[in-house]
Amino acid sequence: GNSVTQMEGPVTLSEEAFLTINCTYTATGYPSLFWYVQYPGEGLQLLLKATKADDKGSNKGFEATYRKETTSFHLEKGSVQVSDSAVYFCALRSIQGAQKLVFGQGTRLTINP
Amino acid sequence: NAGVMQNPRHLVRRRGQEARLRCSPMKGHSHVYWYRQLPEEGLKFMVYLQKENIIDESGMPKERFSAEFPKEGPSILRIQQVVRGDSAAYFCASSPLTGASHQPQHFGDGTRLSIL
Numbered sequence: 414g415n416s417v418t419q420m421e422g423p424v425t426l427s428e429e430a431f432l433t434i435n436c437t438y439t440a441t442g443y444p445s446l447f448w449y450v451q452y453p454g455e456g457l458q459l460l461l462k463a464t465k466a467d468d469k470g471s472n473k474g475f476e477a478t479y480r481k482e483t484t485s486f487h488l489e490k491g492s493v494q495v496s497d498s499a500v501y502f503c504a505l506r507s508i509q510g511a512q513k514l515v516f517g518q519g520t521r522l523t524i525n526p
Numbered sequence: 527n528a529g530v531m532q533n534p535r536h537l538v539r540r541r542g543q544e545a546r547l548r549c550s551p552m553k554g555h556s557h558v559y560w561y562r563q564l565p566e567e568g569l570k571f572m573v574y575l576q577k578e579n580i581i582d583e584s585g586m587p588k589e590r591f592s593a594e595f596p597k598e599g600p601s602i603l604r605i606q607q608v609v610r611g612d613s614a615a616y617f618c619a620s621s622p623l624t625g626a627s628h629q630p631q632h633f634g635d636g637t638r639l640s641i642l
């Protein structure tokens with residue numbers, strides 16, 4: 414079945430550091446890939462997405478590239494801010510079946526000033 | 527321009543009681559998904575509904591849990607005879623009519639269910 418594996422957290426960085434959160438997936442066919450962010454006490458917000466191989470999703474300084482050859486969708490940001498502290502979820506959505514989202518376990522990110 | 531609305535935000539029940547969680551999708555969205563998030567874990571799919579139809583309930587526990595999305599009104603996730611293990615955050619998401627895989631799902635703020 415479909416699955417997503419994320420880099421385990423928690424991750425703690427200093428402000429302006431470079432961020433990478435690894436995400437790899439297993440899926441039949443060609444799923445769409447998403448990164449969601451969850452702030453404390455809130456629901457998930459879509460951060461970025463990519464729908465086919467070599468697509469790059471970007472938003473708010475975050476980027477992720479859909480790599481079919483390595484089945485990966487790593488999240489990167491060049492210079493993190495304290496306000497980026499949150500839990501980040503990688504997810505896939507298959508073109509088959511119910512098109513439900515399959516999530517990774519989440520990575521808690523803390524940015525210190 | 528309301529997003530996905532869930533209520534209540536917090537719900538406390540005693541063991542054996544019933545819990546009803548409500549979700550109103552975004553305007554123009556006719557696909558509703560329910561997910562459960564246990565503490566420090568990712569979200570797990572429970573059920574997918576369209577108006578008056580359950581499309582996929584493969585993630586729902588076989589007993590005590592049910593869901594509906596009537597022609598009028600919000601989607602309801604119902605948990606009967608709650609137990610401590612039902613304590614979790616329950617999230618609803620909606621997507622547009624086409625339900626295509628490239629369409630993102632939009633999430634509500636969740637209902638945090640606590641069982642005493």
